[in-house]
Amino acid sequence: MQYKIKPRLTNFDYRGCHRYFVTTCTDQKQPLFREAVLVTAAIAVLVDESQKHSFCVWGYCFMPDHLHLLLEGENENADMKLFVRVFKQKTGFAYGRQAALGKLWQPGYYDHVLRRDEDLREVLKYIFNNPVRKGLVSRYADYPHLGSLALDVKTVMF
Numbered sequence: 001m002q003y004k005i006k007p008r009l010t011n012f013d014y015r016g017c018h019r020y021f022v023t024t025c026t027d028q029k030q031p032l033f034r035e036a037v038l039v040t041a042a043i044a045v046l047v048d049e050s051q052k053h054s055f056c057v058w059g060y061c062f063m064p065d066h067l068h069l070l071l072e073g074e075n076e077n078a079d080m081k082l083f084v085r086v087f088k089q090k091t092g093f094a095y096g097r098q099a100a101l102g103k104l105w106q107p108g109y110y111d112h113v114l115r116r117d118e119d120l121r122e123v124l125k126y127i128f129n130n131p132v133r134k135g136l137v138s139r140y141a142d143y144p145h146l147g148s149l150a151l152d153v154k155t156v157m158f
Contacts, residue, residue: 024109031064053083062145
């Protein structure tokens with residue numbers, strides 16, 4: 001199957017203290033993130049790699065067939081392309097080794113570099129309400145595969 005990969009911005013190096021909304025899909029859009037053990041393992045990698053690569057993870061939502069992330073570089077060396085690549089490599093390798101079922105991720109990902117005037121809260125609202133829009137839960141707080149490494153999502157109200 002051929003995937004169309006959205007190109008990165010040509011005049012932007014994706015390094016520094018910028019905010020990004022990233023979406024990456026599972027291989028062939030398979031509903032792999034229905035398995036809590038897989039989500040838990042991926043969150044552990046997200047925690048580890050976000051610290052190593054100097055990223056704040058404002059929000060994440062593991063939908064059955066894709067992942068949304070809201071990231072912010074914490075210093076001038078924070079490299080979003082490197083961070084996403086390493087995260088996908090490590091989670092994909094662990095999945096392939098344990099499950100021996102093939103690939104976890106489709107190639108590439110979609111990103112949006114947030115402008116300074118874009119409301120972080122609105123992007124989080126969009127991410128956290130994704131399971132509600134898809135009919136998986138009636139309230140985002142009931143969905144088990146979303147969260148933040150920076151906020152207590154139970155106290156954030158949308």
